[in-house]
Amino acid sequence: MSFYLGSALQLFGRPWDKLYHVLVTSEFESNPAFFYKPKNDKFIECRMPDGSIKGLNTAEAKIELADLPFIRLGNKISLHGMGFRELVLESQNEIDTATIQPELTVNLAQRFIKIGNTIIEMVPVELMIYTAFLRLKIDNCKYPDWPYCLDCNERFLTLVDFSRRSLTEKMAKDSKKIYLEQNFKVKDFLKRWDEGIDEDIISQNISKINRTLKEKLADEILLPYYQITSLKRYCSSRYGIWLEKSNIRIE
Numbered sequence: 001m002s003f004y005l006g007s008a009l010q011l012f013g014r015p016w017d018k019l020y021h022v023l024v025t026s027e028f029e030s031n032p033a034f035f036y037k038p039k040n041d042k043f044i045e046c047r048m049p050d051g052s053i054k055g056l057n058t059a060e061a062k063i064e065l066a067d068l069p070f071i072r073l074g075n076k077i078s079l080h081g082m083g084f085r086e087l088v089l090e091s092q093n094e095i096d097t098a099t100i101q102p103e104l105t106v107n108l109a110q111r112f113i114k115i116g117n118t119i120i121e122m123v124p125v126e127l128m129i130y131t132a133f134l135r136l137k138i139d140n141c142k143y144p145d146w147p148y149c150l151d152c153n154e155r156f157l158t159l160v161d162f163s164r165r166s167l168t169e170k171m172a173k174d175s176k177k178i179y180l181e182q183n184f185k186v187k188d189f190l191k192r193w194d195e196g197i198d199e200d201i202i203s204q205n206i207s208k209i210n211r212t213l214k215e216k217l218a219d220e221i222l223l224p225y226y227q228i229t230s231l232k233r234y235c236s237s238r239y240g241i242w243l244e245k246s247n248i249r250i251e
Contacts, residue, residue, distance in 0.1 A: 004084065006070065011087055013072045023064040027056060037061055093147060093246070101225050105249040106131050108177035115226060120216045122209070124178045128171040129197075129205050132162070133228055135170065137245040149244050156231055156240030159199040168196045206239065 009019055027046040028034045034044060041059040048054050073091060102116030108131070112121045122130065136155040143152065161167075172190050179185040210227045217223050225244075230237040 006068075007084070007088075010070050011073055011091065013070065015072065017072075019068045019070050021066045021068050023066055025060070025062045028058070028061040034058065034061065037063065100221070101244055101247050102222070103247045103249060104134070104226065104243060105251065106134065107251050108174055109180065109251070111178060115217065115222070118216060118218070120212060122212065124175065125201075126205050126209050126212070127178060128174055129202060130209050130228070131174050131250060132167060132171050133239070133241050134243075134248050134250065137241060137243070138248050138250070141245060148246075149242070151242075153231060153238070153240055156229075156238040158236050158238050159202050162202055162239065163196040163199050165194075165196045168193050171197075 006019060009017060013019075024034075027048060031044065031046055034046075037058055041057055043055045043057050045053050046056045105114040106127070107114065108127065111124065111127055112119050113127070113130070114120070136157065137149065140155055141149075142154040146152070169190070172186055175186050175189055176183070206228045213227050214223060217226065225242050228239055228241055230239050
């Protein structure tokens with residue numbers, strides 16, 4: 001029971017909560033005749049370390065309160081599980097990814113992305129293209145049952161594939177939020193790129209996006225997870241983002 005109580009405190013403990021352990025002299029600790037020090041001291045039979053029985057006065061019992069440190073996870077991770085096992089698995093998943101990959105939130109209406117506590121503004125076309133790469137991770141995952149993406153690059157695309165009309169239409173849907181329902185701009189976007197966005201335009205904007213991320217992210221260790229990465233394969237480059245799909249939010 002004490003294990004579960006301690007775990008519950010780790011999962012939901014507030015900054016001011018404390019975890020204590022009561023230490024009692026060993027001769028009294030497991031003695032059924034001793035629960036706490038009585039107001040009036042008395043002698044009780046106690047089993048000694050050598051196995052012998054000896055009468056000891058309760059005044060001899062020493063009780064200490066130990067303040068135990070513990071890791072507070074409650075306000076650091078998002079928990080939705082209903083049972084203990086679910087909460088533990090959910091916490092582990094959050095820790096495995098969040099410790100090195102802060103959550104990325106895309107705010108289309110306000111035209112910015114947020115990585116952890118860092119807000120990065122983007123112009124509409126860059127935001128559309130970056131969001132499209134993110135959607136490949138969360139909407140078109142080839143292995144949706146996998147808990148982690150890790151080094152999976154199945155949704156990395158060549159520029160030819162990325163420039164297809166179908167993806168351009170999906171970007172146009174995001175552009176409605178970016179342009180706040182100014183439909184004429186969405187129509188202009190689709191009219192301009194009737195056959196899909198030009199590969200050179202995509203390549204230029206990938207470079208701009210990566211340059212912006214490099215300038216704004218203070219931690220270079222994080223950069224590879226959020227930049228649009230190119231992989232050389234069969235004389236052709238494929239592009240995608242390494243960030244875990246569970247850490248992506250699009251609003």
